[in-house]
Amino acid sequence: MPQARLTDINTAAITYRREVISGLKAKNYSACFGSLYALNGLLPEEYRVKISDIIYEDKTKQDIFVKCKFCQIDQDFKIVKKFDLLLPLIKRILSSKTHEKIWVCTDCKKNNLLEQTELIQKILGEPYFLKVVPKPPERKDGLMDRATYHSKIQVWIWTFLDEIEERMAKFRDDNWSKGDQMDETLDLGETGEEQDAD
DSSP states (O other): OOHHHHHHHHHHHHHHHHHHHHHHHTTOHHHHHHHHHHHHHHSOGGGOOEEOHHHHHHHHOOOEEEEOTTTOOEEETTTSEEEEEEOOHHHHHHHSOSEEEEEEOTTTOOEEEGGGOOEEEOOOOSSOOOSEEOOOOOOOSSHHHHHHHHHHHHHHHHHHHHHHHHHHHHHHHHHHHHHHHHHTSOOBOTTSSBOOOO
């Protein structure tokens, strides 16, 4: 990549980053939006942060998993089949219950009692970078929204800026590595033949 283009990108990135932060302090959200989109646009397409509610929700959903007590395999609780099992008469009398909730393991096909099942919620470790942010919160009419809009938009702006910073660092690291690889190429003399190392 030509050096002049790299310098231009660097200068623009510093300018837009500064504009995001000063716009946020002044509650000038249009300046924040424009600067964030411009920062994102400076990056090559494969490094850009996507803006999508659907992709963001998919990446941040924290599903609950169940562990089969027979095969010890974790399974998505939403996918496994759940049933109310009618208890035999003796068990109904002893437990004062008519049914037990069970789920069927998708792997070994055995029944597991729900009340004896370990539930596991998978939570994203912090910090996390997803390469995607949801659409910005919309400002609605009403006093309640006016009171909460600033805090919602502040979180969104910082989240988007954090994601862009991570993508810029990745882009820089990837290109730094390419530069190192080029430096390590063979030293060819005027004849084009490999030079002996002393």
